[in-house]
Amino acid sequence: MNPSISLPDNGRFFEIRFESIGGLGAHAAGQVLATAAVLKMGLNGAHFSSYGSEKKGSLVRSFVRLGPAQRPIRTSAPVETPDAIVVFHAALLRNGATFAGLYRDGTFIYNAPARSVPKELAQLPSSARAIGVDALGIALKEQSRPNAVLLGTLCGAFPFLDAEKVLEALAEEFAGRHPEALAANERAFRRGAEEFETLKGVGRAEGDLPVARAEPAWGFETQPVGGIIPEPGNTVWNDLSASRAGFVPVFNRERCIHCGLCDLVCPDFCLVWEDGEQGSRFERELVGVDYRYCKGCLRCVESCPASAMTKKTETPGLADRLRVPLFPELVA
Ligand code: SF4
Ligand code: SF4
Missing domain, CATH: 3.30.70.20 (Alpha-Beta Plaits)
Incomplete structure (x- = not known):
């Protein structure tokens, strides 16, 4: 799906997956984006996140599905084949599942210092777009958070996402709880929308990337005897x-x-x-x-x-x- 001013109606939803860790604001970013799409852009949309122990540092995935207003969204399944993946933390690039399911012409936005091209990007489809933005550096300078920067970059990469509407929703999200953060978030968002670098041809894979789906290891026929630990682990x-x-x-x-x-x-x-x-x-x-x-x-x-x-x-x-x-x- 190529970026365009209106949401392309090609029979499927436009799907985004935020890959993050607890504390970087991926859930809030997904919520802001879906709110802006539904209440301010006339689209239909759904959002939910998946996380474990809700502690800072644990893996968080946030999913946003967008479609035309007249098409109902009847699924609440995780986004397995995203049009866009947004990675909040460079360490997540080491996890192959971060890349899973990206369409061959998908967009991969990653947070890394300017002009750095992580070697892990070679896993991308050769026809995919990779977009780097120094979300952490900008957030630190503007006293904001990486989620504001990355939302800005997402809007910059996909002009059908109306940046002003997303910014309005971002301001409303923080107006009650952190009114002091509004100006900083706006600066971070606007810098994110402009200061990104688009790379083409960094990927080496052909076609869509395979979906990572955890199959249940055991069913009623194969489950082990209770009370044993078949795979002992260690915090090492x-x-x-x-x-x-x-x-x-x-x-x-x-x-x-x-x-x-x-x-x-x-x-x-x-x-x-x-x-x-x-x-x-x-x-x-x-x-x-x-x-x-x-x-x-x-x-x-x-x-x-x-x-x-x-x-x-x-x-x-x-x-x-x-x-x-x-x-x-x-x-x-
Ligand atoms: S070495 Fe230990 S105390 Fe120092 S930053 Fe790392 S976790 Fe914290
Ligand atoms: S052991 Fe060395 S690094 Fe650690 S607190 Fe003492 S002086 Fe500092």
């Missing part, structure tokens, strides 16, 4: 990178006095220690951070008395470059 396999909202602690060993205060406040035990070197006055020395387990709360930075931990903006690949594995034997 957890990957909390997607919980970070733009910042990482960066460790400077030269400054460290190995006092351990950072380890006392770290909620996820991601700091890596080794025996002190021969002749060192420290029995144990801090050697780095395992970013696999770091959720970017920055308590270590706040508590460090020697400025050995500093807050840095997370750029693509930074955490992978600086990571010191806590369990080297498990690193693939």
